[in-house]
Amino acid sequence: MLRPSAADAEWSSVDLPHDWRLGMTPSPDHQHPKDYAKAWQGFFPTGVAYYRKLLSLDRGPPGQRTSITFDGIAGFSDVWFNGFWVGEMASSYSPLSVDVTEILRAGDEGPNVVLVRTDCREAEGWWYEGGGIHRHVWLDTWSEIHAVSDSLHVRTPVADRERAAVAVQVEVLNESPDEAKIGLVTVVKDPETGQEVARTNTDSRVSVSSCGMVTLATEVQISNPKLWQLGKGGLYTLEAHVVDVVSTHFGVRTIRRAKDGILVNHQWTKIFGANLHQDWSVFGVALPDRVIEQKLELYAELGVNTIHSAHHAPTRELIDHADRIGMLLLLENRQFSTASSSLEQLRWLVRRFRSRPSVFLWGIENEEMDYQGTRVGAGILTRMVKEIKSLDPDRDTIFGGVVAFDDKSYYSITDVVGMHYRSFFGVLDVAVDYVQDKPHVLDEEGHYASVRGVYQYDKERAHAGSFSHLGEVMMDTPEPASNAALMPPDFNITGNIASDLTTAYTHPKVSGTFVWTALDYIGGPIPLRWPATTTSYGSKDLLGLPKDYYWLLRSLFRRDEPLVHAFPHWTWPGREGESIPFRAYSNCEEVEFLVDDVVVSRERVNTGLVVVLDGIKYAPGKLVARGYKDGKAVAEHRQVTAQKPARLMVDTDRSVLSVSTGGNIDVAFLRIAVTDEQGNLISNAANRIKVTVKGEGYLRGTHNGDPSTDNYTCCETFQAFNGFIGAYVASGSSPGVMTVSVASDGLVGVEVDILRFAVTVIPASTIANKEHISNTP
Missing domain, CATH: 2.60.40.10 (Immunoglobulins)
Structure with missing residues (x-):
């Protein structure tokens, strides 16, 4: 492994960043850490993987020094350089930098050999953490005085x-x-x-x-x-x-600080926040820079102004983009400990990002229930606050609190009181009155599970629906799962997600709230059992497609934009004349429902939710939900009964890509829908769709947003889930044109949509004396 040999052909060539676990098939039979729920990591296998890179380097001018920096390696990692063990890291989310100046080979001494061992058999979090070298790797050179x-x-x-x-x-x-x-x-x-x-x-x-x-x-x-x-x-x-x-x-x-918000440049605003995990659909935790940007764009579109990096340090690229678009960040520390290695990781986090305008709050710990409110926990928290303040006197501190209200002193250690699910449990007023001299932030709230296009709980597929009861979602689940839109009236937790979040985001004594979560993420599925491999907490799925729940959040975050969203869809063949349960999310005062221009119901909006108690009798045609304020129609949502499947429709988020270079690929996302001849979505379509790429680019991966899929890898043909699949295409290493076509043998009269990507060179921002390390043969 330390020098080139005849065995080199046994290594697989990959591009960094890389997540080897996503290419494996999840299964409940895989080995997992003891006393650790298999579902937390999405039922993906764990294990040990080795990466090796051959590097030809110049020694440079006299006095030049050289290092290799790994921005993130999943699990426990060890690094060797030319046979020398040069470093280790016990966290997936902190960088490891190794100075190799004295031991590098130059010129005819032969190539340098970098060997990395990654071990993800023990979990650091309770979500999918991936495997391998999942963040960028950099080769740095500098002078002796630097x-x-x-x-x-x-x-x-x-x-x-x-x-x-x-x-x-x-x-x-x-x-x-x-x-x-x-x-x-x-x-x-x-x-x-x-x-x-x-x-x-x-x-x-x-x-x-x-x-x-x-x-x-x-x-x-x-x-x-x-x-x-x-x-x-x-x-x-x-x-x-x-x-x-x-x-x-x-x-x-x-x-x-302000008790009911924050002042940015002396202008008041509420924190409309959302939690964010780092993984995404076909990439696992190894995201290209463009996908990180895309995820932040999805948050901004929703109306989010602040992101909580749950529950660890984010990538530098996420900070860069948040700085550019004006998004605030609550950055969270991963390890709650005063061990030397944990404190060093905390210091790194603060030092690296303390100058960034998007960063305004340091999160020290998350739901450390064994220590919150204890003498030991208070000692650790106090020490970590001191460490942060010594490095950054400007930003406030917070922790994610779920302890009982019996230790006011613990809440008083940080600058801001962090609370989890106080509105969900119906005790928000008690919580904010408990510590009255500090601002309060609900850094987790909501906890609502639903699947795009699903309305009732599907036990076999482990799909939570927009009308699911909590008891249903918990069926066959060893641990409590999630609240949903409705709950039995005798249940001891607040009744529905609309009133929960309306209270949270409008409370006069709360500075802001972070919903859990805006986007689905891999692992931590709800319900906590097979075959679910992805959580359903997001308002959008792993394709970035909105669920009904998305429109509730948007109506809260963008209150100056009148909105009404009615659900479910209006295509129910065989159920003509039946009463269909119907709901609407709206920030209007009243919502009127019309079927083929005939008013069938008009309801008051109650904390963002409209419930049509008797349902609406189904008749094929047109359903309109119309929102009213001050007696005037200000918003409308139209739905049309779809006819038979006839065609595919495709749109994309980008039409021009840069050439992929230096270990960072550029990608575009294609949303592919099954529709009738008029372009109406076939809401239950499950056609197999083939995506073909020719020219200067390639198919990076396809996914359908189903949280119970066991396939996250790249394949040309993928089955639609409730009418959609998504595909990522990547540019090649040369300028030119990439042609993408989509087809499905199961559709009659399908039109093949061809998208052309003019792959042009867009200069990347230069980083002095720094370059990517990419391919790893």
């Missing part, structure tokens, strides 16, 4: 429309054999033009001994700065010139 990694810290102690004071601090390490004198030059560039807007030089040079470190600090003034804003972003670039140049993005903005 800025310490992640030490550049940018603050804006003064930030208004007239002036910004930008405080800069950076640590410099001297790894040369001699004492050196160094200075600091800082340059600020405009977020739109890239032009220099401010510069400062330190008057004196500072001496730093061999193997010594010094901290340099300065302040830059910006006149009439452009403010970073919610939903808009607005970034400056700061360059710190020492010997090498290090840079970071930052934003000029202020965030202050």
